[in-house]
Amino acid sequence: MMNNLITLYSDFTQLNDARKLFDEMPVRNIVTWTSVVYAYVKCGRLSDARRVFDGMVSVANTTSWNTLISGYCGQGLMKEAVDLFQQMPDPNVASWNTVIAGLADNGSISTLEFVGKMHKEGLKLDEFTFPCALKTCGGYVGFFAMGKQIHCYALKSGFEVCCYTLSALVDMYSNSNALDEAVRLFESYCTRNGSNCLSLSFWNAMISGYVENDKHIQALNLLSSIHHSGVLFDSYTWSCALRVCINLFHFRLGVQVHGLLVTSGYELDCVVGSILTDLYAKLGKMKDSFAVFDKLPEKDSIAWSGLIIGCTKAGVSSETFSLFRDMVSLGLEVDQYVVSAMLKVCSSVSSLGKGKQIHAFCIKAGHETEAVAATALVDMYSKCGEIEESIALFNGLSDRDVVCWTGIIVGCGQNGKANEALEIFQEMIKSGIEPNEVTFLGLLGACRHAGLVEDGWRLFQSMRSDHGLEPQVEHYYCMVELLGQAGLLKEARKLISEMPLRPNKTIWSSLLAACVTHKNSEMISGIAENLRVAFPDDPSVYVMVSNAYATMEMWDDLNRVRETAKASGVKEAGRSWIEMAG
Template identity: 50%
Template sequence: MDVTRIVTAIRHCGRIRAFKTGKSLHSHLIRHGSLNDVFIANNLIAMYVDFSILNDAQRLFDELLHRTVVTWTTMVSAYTKLGSPHVALRLYTHMLEAQSERPNGFLYSAVLRACGTVGDLEMGRAIHSDISRDEWEYDTVLMNALLDMYLKCGSLSDARKVFDEIVVKNSTSWNTIISGYSKEGDIVEAKNLWQQMPEPDVVSWNSLLAGFANKQSHFALGLVSMMHQKGLKLDVFAVPCALKTCGCLRLLGMGKQVHCYVVKSGFECSCFTLSALIDMYSNCSELDAAVKLFDKYLSCKSSSHDSLSIWNSMLSGYVVNEQHDAAISLVSQIHSSGTHMDSYTLSSSLKICIDLHNLKLGLQVHALVVVCGYELDYVVGSILVDFYARHGNIRDALGLFWRLPKKDVVAWSSLIAGCVNGGSNSFAFWLFKEMIRLDIEVDQFVISSILKACSSLAEHKSGQQIHAFCVKIGYELDQVAVTSLIDLYSKCGEIESGLALFEYVSEKDTVCWTGIIVGCGQNGRAKEAIGFFRKMIKLGLKPNEFTFSGVLSACRHAGLIEEARVILKSMKSEYGLEPQLEHYHCMVDLLGLAGLFKEAMELIAEMPFEPDQTIWGSLLGFCGTHTNTELVDFIAERLIAISPEDPSVYVRLSNIYASLGLWDDSNMVRQAIKEMGIKEAGRSWIEIRN
C-alpha cells in the first residue's frame, strides 16, 4: 500500500471539499485495516475538519488507539477555527492530564489562539510558563502567537514584555504590537514603535492609520498622504480609514477627493469601501449623496445577503440625520429581503424607537430581536433594558437585565436612570452599590443618575459620599458629574459648595454654566445668577432653553422685571430660541407679583400656545395679593375650562374669593368642592439628623 499516494488523495479531498469521495476513501481504508497507521488517521481527521464536520473528526479521534502531538494539534486547531474554543481548551487540558504527549510549538500556537478567542488570560499565562520551561523563546512564530494572545486577552503590559523578549523580531511581531497599541488608543507609543521598525510594510502603515482614525485625528489623513507619496497602494483597509476620518471631522471636500481615488482604483465594488463612503457622506450631512450610492448598489445587486454592512451604514446615515421614517422603512426592507439582521441592525432599530418614544414600534422590534436570537446579546439586550426603562416599565427592564449573561455599563446605567426617573431611588442606590461590589466600571452617567436620586431625596450626606467616590475614580472634573454635583448641592441648600466646585472646573460647557445659574436662582442669589449668565455669553457660549429657564427663574425670585424683559426678548432675537411655556410663566409671575396685570394679560395673549393651569393659577394668586377683583372671574372661567374636575382649582378659587370679601362666590365654590370630594393632604420628604 502506497501511504504517500493515499495521504495525497485524502488531502486533495479535503482541499476541494469532495465529501462523498473522502467518505468512500475512509470506508476503503477501514476495510483494509489501514487506520492503525496514525499518519493516515491524522490526515483523515484533517479532511473532516476541512469539511467542517467536527462530529466525524471527533469520532475518529476517539477511536484511535495511538495519538501523536499532531493528532491533538489538529483537533485543538479545528475546535478553535470552527467556533468552539472552550472545547479546544478542555481537549488540551485532558492531554496534559493524561500525560500522553508533550506539546510542541504548533500545539502551543493552536491552544494560544483558543485562549485569545475566549479571553482566558489565566490559562494563557500558564502556557507561557510552559513555553519558557521548554525553552521555546527562540521560536519567533510561537512568540508572535503568545504576543497575539495577550493582546486579545486585553493585557497590553504582558504583550509588551513578550515583544521585548523576542530575540529575532519579524514584521509580524512589529505589526502585532503596533496594532495592539493602536487599538488600545495609545497612538503615541504605536507611532514610536512604528518609527523604530526597520522596514514598515503596508500592514504597519494600516495599523497606525487605524489608530489615528479611531482617535478622529487629522494625522490619519497626513499618513494617507505619506503612503501615497511613498508609492504604497492604498488598499480596501486604508481607504475606509481615510473616509472614516473625513466623516468624523466633517471634511467633505477631502472625502470627495478620497471618493475620486476610490473610483480610479476600482474599489467601488468593495463592501467595506462603499459602507465607508455612505458613512462619510451621512456624517457630513450629505444624505442625498449617501442615498444615491446606496440605491446604485442595490440596483446592481440581485441579492443583499452578502452586504449587510452597507444596509447598516445607510441605516446609520438615516439615524444620524434624524430621518426616522426612512430608517424604519429601511429596517422593514432589510427584513423583507431575507437578510439576517445582526446586532448593529437591531440595536440601531431600537435606538430609533427610543428617539421616537414609540412603545408600539419598540415592541415589534423586540419581537424581531427574539426571532433573530439576539435578545441576550449584551449590546442589543442593554438597549432593550434602556428602551423599557425610558418608558417607565421597570418590571420588564429588570426582567431583561437579570437574564443578560453579560451586563455592560449601558445596561446598569439605563436601569439605574429608569429607577431614578420612576421614583425608585432606594432600588437605584442598591443597584449602584452592586456595581461597586461586582467591580463594574462606573461611568459619569451612572454618577449623574445617582446624584439626581440624592437631589430628589435631599440626601446631602449620601451626595457627599458620591462626591468622594467621584474624586477617587477620577471624575471630579468630568462635566456631567460636576453639573450633577452642583445641582445636588444647590437643592440641598449648600450653594457655597456648588460655587466652589464650579470655580474649580477649568473647562465649563453650557450645561455646567446652566447648572450654577439655576442653583444660584434657587438659593436666592439672583444677581449672581444673572452675572454668571452674562459672563457665559461674554465667553462665547450659547445658552439653551434650560439656561433661560434658570436665569428667568432667578429674576422672578428677586423681582427683577426689567432684566427679565431683556432676557426673554433676547431668546428669539439673539439666539433663535422660541420661548416655551415655562419661560412665559416666569415672566407672568414677575408681572403679577408687581401688579402689572395689563402687561401680563398682553403677554399671555401674545403666546404662540394656550396658557395652562399653572399660568392662570399664578395670576389668580396675585389677584388676591393686589385685591384685583376685575380679573378674578375671567381667570376663574379659564381655570375651570382647563381643569373642570380638579378639586385643587376650586379650593384655590374659594380661598381667593374669601380673601377679596366675595363671600357668596366663595360659598358657591365650596359647595362645588363638597360635591367633588375632599382634597387629600400633600406630603414632603426631608432629611433629619440622627
C-alpha cells in the same frame, strides 16, 4: 511541527505549555521565536512579548515585527506601536495597515497622516487601508473634503466595490451630514448589482446612517426589506433596530422586535440584551427592563447604565442607589451620564450626604470637570441648600455651556441669592454664551422671590429685544406674580391683556390672589368673570373665586357664584366648600 504546537497552545491561551515547549527545543529558528512572541501577544502579556522580541530583533522578519506591532495596537498602546513601526527596517503593506487600523480604532487623527505617508512611499492603498481612512474622515469635523478625495482614489483603484470600502463610504457620508450622498451610493450599488448581492455589513452601514441622522422610518423600511429578503440579522443589525424603537419611543414596536430577538437567539447577546434593557428602561417599563437584565449572562456598562437611568426617571431612589453600588463594586465603567443620573436622585430627595459621596466618586473617576457631571454637581448642591459650594464648583469650571450657566442661575434664585443670579447672568453674556428660555425663567424666578420689579421687567423685555426669544406662559406668570406682589395690579392686568398667548388658570389665579392681598375689590369681579368664562367646568375655579369673595366680605358676589355653580352643575364637592366658606 513544534512551531505549530506552540501556536496551537497560544490560540487556546495555554501559555505555560507553549513556553515549556519552546524552552525544550534544541534548535530555535525565526519561526519558533515569532511563535513565542505571538503566544505572549495572544495572552495579553506584551512586556514578555517585547522581551522575547528584543532578544531576536537582529534576525526578526516582517512577520515578527507585525506580530508585536499588532499586539500593541490591539491594546490601544499606539505610542509603543508607532515607535516600533518607525524602527522597522522594511515595513510592508501589512505593517502600514496594522498601524493605520490601530490608529483608526483608537480614534486618532494621525490615521490620515500615516495614510498619506504610505501613499508617498509608493505603496498601494487596499481594501484594508480605505475603510480606516474613511472611518477617520467621518469621525472628525472638517475632513469631509478629504473623505471625498479618498473616495475618488478608491474608485480609480477599483476598491470602491469592495464590501468594507462601500460600507465605510456610506458611514463616512452619513457621519458628515451628507446622508443624501450615502443614499445615492447605496441605491446606485443596489441598482447595478441587485439587493440580493449586498453584504449584511453594507445593509448595516445604511441603516446606521439613517439612525444617526434621525431618519427612523427609513431605517425601519430598510430593516423590513432585509428581514423579508431572508438575510439573517447580526447583533449590529438588531442593535440598530432597538435604537430605532428607543428614538421613536415606540413600546409596541419594541415588543415586536423583542419577539424576533427571542426567535433568532439574540436576546441574551451581551450587546443586544444591554440595549434591550435600555429600551424598556427608557420607555418606563422597569419590570420588563429588570426581567431582561436578570437573564443576561454578561451585563456590560450599557445594561447597568440603562437600568440606573431608568430607575432615576421612575423615581425609585432606593433601587437606584443599590444598582449604582453594585455597578461600582463590580468594577464596571461608570460614565458621566450615570453619575449625572445619580446626582439628580440626590437632588430630588435632598440627600446631601449621598450627593457628597457621589461627588467623591466623581473626583476619583475623573468626571468632576466633564460638562454633564459638573452641571449635575452644581445642581445637586444648590437643590440641597449648599449654594456656596455650588457657586465654588461653578467658578472652578473652565468649560461651561448654557445648561451649566442656567443651572447656577436657577440655583441662586431658589436659594435667595437673586443679586448673585443677576451678576452671573452678566458674566454669561460677556462670555459669549447665549441664554435660552430656561435661563430667563430662572432669572425672573429669582427677581420674583426677591421682589426686584425693575430688574425683572428689564430682563423680561430683553428676552425679545436683545436675544430674539419669545416669552412663554411661564415667563408671563413670573411677571404677573412679581407685579402683583409689589401691588402693581393695573400693570399686571395690562400685561395679561397684551399677552399673545392665552392666559392660563395659574396666571389669573395669581392676579386674583394679589388683588385679595392688596384689598383691591374693584378688580376682583373682572378677574373672577374671566376665570369663569375661560374655565366654566372647573370646580376649583368656583372654589377659588368664592374664597376670594369671602375673604373680601363681598357676600352678594359670593351668593351669585354659588347660584352659578348650581346652575352649571358643578360637583357637590365644590358646593359643599362654598357653603362652608359662607
